[in-house]
Amino acid sequence: MEILDVRGIQHSERPQIILEKLKELGKLEILVEVKPVPVIVMLESKGYTCKATQDQGLWKVKITEK
Amino acid sequence: MRRLLRLLPVRFFVASLVYLALGVVFGALDALGYGNFKSVHTHLIAGAFFTLVIMGSMYQLIPTIIGTEIRYKRLAEIQFILVNIAFISLAYSFLIEYSFLKVAGFIAFVSFLIFAIEIYATTLSVKNFYKLSLAIWFFLAAVAYLIIGSAYALTGTLGITGFNILEHAHILTIGFIAMTTFGGFYELFPMLALKKLYSRRLGEIHFLIANIGAIGMFLSFSQKGSLFIFSSIIFLLGFYLFAFNIAKTYLSKLNTFVSETDISARFMAYALIFGVAGVTAGLSSALTGFPGSFTHVHYILAGWVGLTMIGAMYHIVPMLTWIQKYSSKVGQEKVPLINELYNKQLAKAIFITLNISLALFGLRDLLPALNLFAVPLAAAFLAFAVEMVLILKR
Numbered sequence: 001m002e003i004l005d006v007r008g009i010q011h012s013e014r015p016q017i018i019l020e021k022l023k024e025l026g027k028l029e030i031l032v033e034v035k036p037v038p039v040i041v042m043l044e045s046k047g048y049t050c051k052a053t054q055d056q057g058l059w060k061v062k063i064t065e066k
Numbered sequence: 067m068r069r070l071l072r073l074l075p076v077r078f079f080v081a082s083l084v085y086l087a088l089g090v091v092f093g094a095l096d097a098l099g100y101g102n103f104k105s106v107h108t109h110l111i112a113g114a115f116f117t118l119v120i121m122g123s124m125y126q127l128i129p130t131i132i133g134t135e136i137r138y139k140r141l142a143e144i145q146f147i148l149v150n151i152a153f154i155s156l157a158y159s160f161l162i163e164y165s166f167l168k169v170a171g172f173i174a175f176v177s178f179l180i181f182a183i184e185i186y187a188t189t190l191s192v193k194n195f196y197k198l199s200l201a202i203w204f205f206l207a208a209v210a211y212l213i214i215g216s217a218y219a220l221t222g223t224l225g226i227t228g229f230n231i232l233e234h235a236h237i238l239t240i241g242f243i244a245m246t247t248f249g250g251f252y253e254l255f256p257m258l259a260l261k262k263l264y265s266r267r268l269g270e271i272h273f274l275i276a277n278i279g280a281i282g283m284f285l286s287f288s289q290k291g292s293l294f295i296f297s298s299i300i301f302l303l304g305f306y307l308f309a310f311n312i313a314k315t316y317l318s319k320l321n322t323f324v325s326e327t328d329i330s331a332r333f334m335a336y337a338l339i340f341g342v343a344g345v346t347a348g349l350s351s352a353l354t355g356f357p358g359s360f361t362h363v364h365y366i367l368a369g370w371v372g373l374t375m376i377g378a379m380y381h382i383v384p385m386l387t388w389i390q391k392y393s394s395k396v397g398q399e400k401v402p403l404i405n406e407l408y409n410k411q412l413a414k415a416i417f418i419t420l421n422i423s424l425a426l427f428g429l430r431d432l433l434p435a436l437n438l439f440a441v442p443l444a445a446a447f448l449a450f451a452v453e454m455v456l457i458l459k460r
Contacts, residue, residue, distance in 0.1 A: 011260065011328050012405035015388065016396055023397035033260045041130050042389050057262065 078122025083451040085114035090444040097440035106160040114153035137187040148177035204249030211241025258331040264314035275304035333377030340369025364428040419446040
């Protein structure tokens with residue numbers, strides 16, 4: 001699964017970049033500073049499954065199609 | 067915009083902006099000596115604007131945080147209509163027919179009760195909800211104070227119990243508005259500043275201290291004796307603890323590579339400075355009369371609460387707009403970024419104007435010439451209200 005580190009990207013640019021990657025790849029793992037609750041809710045409403053885990057202060061969210 | 071208005075939180079936000087615009091106009095007219103509009107100004111801003119933003123935010127945030135949906139959607143729709151009838155009736159009572167206040171108060175109480183049922187039913191439907199977010203603790207406490215404060219006002223207006231306006235104002239501002247703002251800060255600020263909350267444990271201690279202080283203040287307001295001073299100091303210490311926790315969060319070691327702070331987080335960071343100044347001014351005014359209640363009220367309500375709400379709306383409104391209008395078009399056509407939905411230069415201008423004019427206007431009891439800053443302050447709030455509506459239309 002491709003890993004996308006969004007920590008260098010502005011907060012407001014992230015949803016679009018994540019969605020573009022998902023449309024292209026179908027699944028994705030993102031690395032993020034804080035649990036991206038609103039993005040997870042948005043992705044789940046669009047038919048994706050999100051599994052968020054915390055590892056040494058970093059959040060990893062695995063996103064797959066349902 | 068019609069599609070967005072189908073979302074309940076958006077309807078609350080749009081209605082709140084109308085009250086904000088009317089409230090600042092009445093406030094500015096009052097400040098400049100064109101009439102006595104204090105009651106209507108207070109109830110449109112601290113009542114209608116704050117309450118509707120809080121309700122819209124809770125309807126949006128609580129299901130998001132705890133991973134569920136609003137329990138009774140139809141009831142929430144009815145509650146939206148009732149709460150608007152209530153605030154329009156309150157404004158009518160203060161402007162035209164004071165005797166209508168009893169009816170307005172009753173409608174308001176019913177709408178608040180429905181809101182409380184909705185929030186508690188939604189939250190309690192999720193197991194271990196209290197572990198999911200500290201914000202939920204504050205939100206549930208805030209809703210309880212809303213019911214107590216509005217019941218107190220209603221029974222007082224009907225002549226069933228005694229009525230002390232400062233008690234009424236403080237139950238609703240400290241109990242309902244401040245507790246919600248604390249919760250909103252704990253949830254949103256770390257997320258927007260891309261930082262981890264410095265200490266959840268300190269936040270839990272703050273929750274305890276804030277509620278002990280607030281309840282002590284409510285019980286002793288009429289005497290203003292030693293219990294009142296003691297409770298005020300407890301609440302103040304709780305506020306300092308909260309500010310310390312948030313400041314440590316903001317200044318914590320960067321775990322991000324993003325250099326520019328989000329506009330919403332910037333509004334909230336400056337709101338915190340007004341909050342600390344406002345609560346300190348409150349105790350100092352009660353003990354020594356300096357700098358006076360006007361500074362205390364305006365730094366707390368317009369500064370801390372107002373700037374926090376503006377910050378929160380600069381996040382929530384573009385986000386909801388983008389998700390509803392553009393997220394499904396990603397990959398098919400060019401879509402704007404979330405931060406392209408608002409005018410960045412205008413946001414900066416609003417940020418600077420609000421901070422400077424509020425800092426000076428809040429001191430008008432010390433120097434009457436500063437009263438003139440009511441004009442840029444009102445203009446900045448109005449510009450914000452218009453910009454939010456334009457975002458929804460983009």
